[in-house]
Amino acid sequence: MDKKRMRDILLAAGLLLFAGILYLLLRPGGEGAWAVVTADGQEMARYPLSEDRQVTIGEADYNILEIKDGAAAVIEANCGDHTCVRTGAVSREGEAIVCLPHRLIVRIEGGEGPLFDASVG
């Protein structure tokens, strides 16, 4: 086998290996649902709903996110309207908590779908 063909094979094998490693690193959380925190359109963090935790997002403008019993809720915030807090707990795929003043979205990804197929009105 000539040298070039050898390099071809190395290139292809290297790319496949790289793809495999990337896949393991990037795959979206396997089973179970995640709370995905997005600020200013950028994903900041994702937490599994299966682990209870409390995180403070932001410093001067803060929202405290609590994950408990498989649901996520913003329990405290210093935004003006507190819509995020009043939203309550979310746990189903597609549900979201939005804090417009802080440009923050907590969205549920994966896991069980919505309770209803659609809502009207």
Add this chain to the structure above:
Amino acid sequence: MKKHVARYALLAALAMVLSWLESLLVFPGLLPGMKVGLTNIVVLFALYRMGLRDAVRISLVRVILVSITFGNAYSFAYSLAGAALSLAVMAGLKKWDAFSILGVSVAGGVCHNLGQLAVAMAVLETARLGWYLPVLLASGTAAGVVIGIAGGLAAERVKF
């Protein structure tokens, strides 16, 4: 010159037909963006047998015609980004001369997918498609191997 024009036309038409043919080949279980890239056989052939300038012309004509016929403005952007990145990298690797046509084709297939993914991320303004990267890397590599073998045979044997 006349002979040249006829060659361009022939290859551009062939590339276009292959694009169309490929759009008919839909296998269950394939995710969007996973494709063999049959037209790359033509581009490889042009690159190896006619040179970079001709490959660029044929590729560009193909992208424009296919978008006008089957696509829209978005698909034009996807195609163009994929084709341009792929061809640029293939031309660079060919000049570098470290790989055979097979390796060049693999790099081209992967870059074609990367270019399209980049446009998709820009259009949708999201980085959430990042998880798709490994899928497209692997499928681009596999497609590149197949096309590289076919393109290599064509470049070697076709009398033109």
